[in-house]
Amino acid sequence: MSAADYVHGIRQGDRNVLARAITLVESTHPEDRALARQVLSLCHPAPEETLRIAVTGAPGVGKSTLIEALGKRLVARGQRVAVLAADPTSIRTRGSILGDKTRMPGLGLAANAFVRPSPAGIVPGGVSHAAQQAIQLCEAAGYTFTFVETVGAGQSEVAARHITDVVLLLVLAHAGDELQAIKRGIVETADIITVAKADGTAASLSKTTQRQYQRSIRLFPPGPSGLRPRVLTCSAVSQDGLAQVWKAVEAFEEAIRTSGHLERNRTVQARDWVLQAATDALRDDFLQHPAVKERLRQMQEEVARGKRGPWAAAEELVRTYRCA
Amino acid sequence: MLPDFTSIPYRTARHTPRGSVRRAPWMTPEGTPIKSLYSEADLQELGHLDSLPGLPPFLGGPYATMYTGRPWTVRQYAGFSTAEESNAFYRNALAAGQRGLSVAFDLPTHRGYDSDHERVLGDVGKAGVAVDSVEDMKLLFEGIPLARQSVSMTMNGAVLPVMAFFIVAAEEQGTPLHALRGTIQNDILKEFMVRNTFIYPPGPSMRITRDVIAYCAAHMPRFNSVSVSGYHMHEAGAPADLELAYTLANGLEYVRASLEAGLNIDDFAPRISFFFGIGMHHYMEIAKLRAARCLWARLIKPFAPSNWKSLALRMHCQTSGFSLTAQHPLNNIVRTTAEALAAVFGHTQSLHTNALDEALALPSAPAARIARNTQLFLAEEADVTRAIDPWAGSYFVEALTGKLMQRAWSQLQEIEEAGGMTAAIAQGIPKMRIEAAAARKQARIDSRKDVVVGVNHFRAPGSKPPSDLMTVAHEAVLSQQLQRLNRVRATRGPIVVRQVLDGLRAAAQKPRANLLEWAVRAARARATLGEISQALEQEFGRHEGTVPLAAGAYLAESPGTSQESLALSDHFAALEGRRARILVAKLGQDGHDRGARVIATAFADMGFDVDVGPLFSTPEEVARQAVDNDVHVVGVSSLAGAHAILVPQLVEHLRTLGRPDILVILGGIVPQEDHNALLEQGIAAIFGPGTVVTEAAAQVLRLLLNEHHEPVQR
């Protein structure tokens, strides 16, 4: 398939082609990556009336289940929903078990939804890089809402913010003192905080946790959107609080559209991606270069035998690339 | 010169063991070290020794006389195609020396669907008998007087309509409720753990269980209202400690639920029965059955029963189907005999012995006869019934019993700490532990650490599959069921049916109403199984079994044996720009997921990206997921006999969706005579029982490498 074929298929809403295009942007193969860049260029600019929602939080906190619940409601209202799930917890040495979709049985089968779990970690540039490109593809295919599920462990939380408009952080109810130190970082990365699994015996504790978060958050200045995160409770199982979570998302969207933050933020993101995309392209070109390939093996060999230090070897490789 | 034996003190012989006797202890899958020699010293710290069969804690047996009074009941589990055919089979079996009946229902019935439901067409009558209404149930027991014949029914998800049909069938035979003898499995918790024929979410399911127990307590004093089953855990891969602990934990959960419902412990505890699986670890299995009785008595005691029967654990056992091989089926007779003997030594109350063709298909008539006779040999010829509790006092067996009790107790503790079994299931604890054990077992077999004669050691050529395998004439069965369904629907009073179903729904909203009472009314009015189940589904919802899977256990158990597939898998990834991606799928109502999940976790360990499809998918749904996830290959695991219908449909749907390039492979129970047709219909490869997973992974990778000979070109 040519880049034009891909884009035509995507724009037609052919999920078959969309599925393969996502494979393409995730591919580590240099030829694929060149083609991927073409496809992405042709998909630009993205439709404006879309919303990119990161759902983040510790493994098992209920991200997939919540996305299933919210997504099903959207689909029932006639909306088109895409879900990109990259869960690095499932990563073992090489292969992975892509388990998130099993938590989304309804969305996985809904005609107006597209759910794609991806093996995280091995993609050059990281989860967020491939996800960012996949978002472009989903939007070009006409999906208005794209959920990105990532595990909120330090780095990837920040990465999620870089590719989405709103970050929904899920936390669990905790007994009082475990909570004292809410990090400033949370306020900076999350736009909405939800105490998840607020059902059964955890329901009342969740309310306490919610109040604690609300109190702590007031101690910090608001994040880049100019808004302090709202703190809610919800249960994807009993469905309590689910409508409120979605209302909060809508309210946040409304606010950042009116304030211009959404657009500004996307512009900033796009600017940042230039350098990232360029380095990627360069790296691909470098690794693919026949002279480099040849020399790389040789250099590694020499370093292994102690004939050369790794830095000198790297210098030599770059020299080879430049001269070729 | 001969030594003077009279001058050697007899006892010293034991203190001078030969070198080989001092070998390092062997570690069982339970993590129990087995020494090579046991002595009196090993009995020192055991607290369970001074008890007699028939007295609490019943270590040696629930009855004082045990088999000297009456041998165990030969109770063979069977059922297939239509009620008429299963009825004929039962009558033959009874004539040939079988004592108890045990009904196997087909999967649509288990899952609450009538035979004409669109999701079940491939499964009707395949892996059990189809029962859609009272009329089917009446045919099933035609000529079998329910007043005299004890009947066991394996039914859990759709327990309400099936019990109701049974009750009404008996009623119409003229048998009063209180005369009915037998057992209903009614053990829903293990369905969520391993057996997978649940319908509703755990909460309402537990209520149904409880209602059945309460109904039986009130009206059916001779009927076992629940059969707490470890057997299915055993077959799913649980070692003895897990089987024991989780079964008892489930039993405890039912006891608590019944007490909460206002029953008195002595009203129902004597009617709780148990069911265990018996594998090839001979002594461990004997120990397990003895330990089970002792621990149950200990668990029930705090509820202060006044009837001693409340403390006595009575059980049924079944030999292990897992231990049987598709290669050299005759060998299976020997395995089953060894297992049956362990069950007998452990003093089971009734027993099912598997047929030699278990790993190939449902039992054929001759195979079923040999299986039955195996028990008759033991009971009638082998003189194993003459003494009570023959292993009592054995240094080894008693020590092992003690060790196993300890281990099981700590596993039980884990479940209690999680908040009881219902809570533990929600957290995925038991399934995770059992699956990890299953993956390790597979790795031990694949790496030849565990011996399976004729499969991974002592292989002999020339095993040909038996030619007379049992087959179910699917189309004939289906059309007969549909006909009878239509007749029932056409001849009943529609208004009454609507009323009883409304009544049932209303009862579902009232926690104090007994749902079985309402189901009986619906059954009398000729409401069908699907209608009764659906009415309840409207109130309770349908449960989706979505338990996440962990990787790592397979590789950890046999790191050395995966090198080739790992290397191939890296090679493929380098060419393709991503790892080989496989969707492991289950089609239709087949809930056997041990193989699928072992394959999934082991393939991930072998460097595949693995999507795990949900249970009970249609071919169309699987095709759709394969396309959306853009996998290279769909691996279907099929054990319940619907492959010939469903897998070609999957190939067709992939073609329709524009992805004929996605490979379809098939594993599980696929009779040899189906292979050619399937291969012709586009299935790329078939992997049967005994497949070495590392080799299968390598073969799949080679297939993919061939298929994508220029993998970068798209």
Ligand code: B12
């Ligand atoms: C274990 C077992 C169970 C367990 C299942 C536990 C679980 N969660 O899986 C329990 C006890 C619950 C059970 C129940 C039933 N069972 Co059952 N069960 C078996 C048994 C003994 C072993 C299957 C097994 O797990 N083997 C171990 C695994 C690792 O092997 P495997 O699945 O064959 O997989 C290997 C290969 O086939 C291959 N493979 C398999 N899939 C794939 C996929 C890919 C991609 C690849 C590459 C390879 C591959 O590789 C694997 C590794 O070697 C078989 C008989 C037998 N010996 O096979 C009967 C058997 C499958 N059961 C049978 C029946 C009828 C039932 C019931 C329907 C009975 C009833 N009427 O109630 C119930 C209902 C279950 C349900 N919900 O569907 C019948 C099916 C008859 C038929 N096909 O015509 C069988 C054949 C027994 C018999 N002869 O009667 N069962």
Ligand SMILES: Nc1nc2c(ncn2[C@@H]2O[C@H](COP(=O)(O)OP(=O)(O)O)[C@@H](O)[C@H]2O)c(=O)[nH]1
């Ligand atoms: N009680 C309760 N359990 C939930 C809820 N949401 C998810 N779970 C359970 O939590 C576990 C992990 O959920 P999952 O969505 O996979 O979490 P993720 O890893 O964050 O995507 C599963 O067992 C879910 O059934 C909820 O709202 N209430």
Ligand SMILES: [Mg+2]
């Ligand atoms: Mg998830």
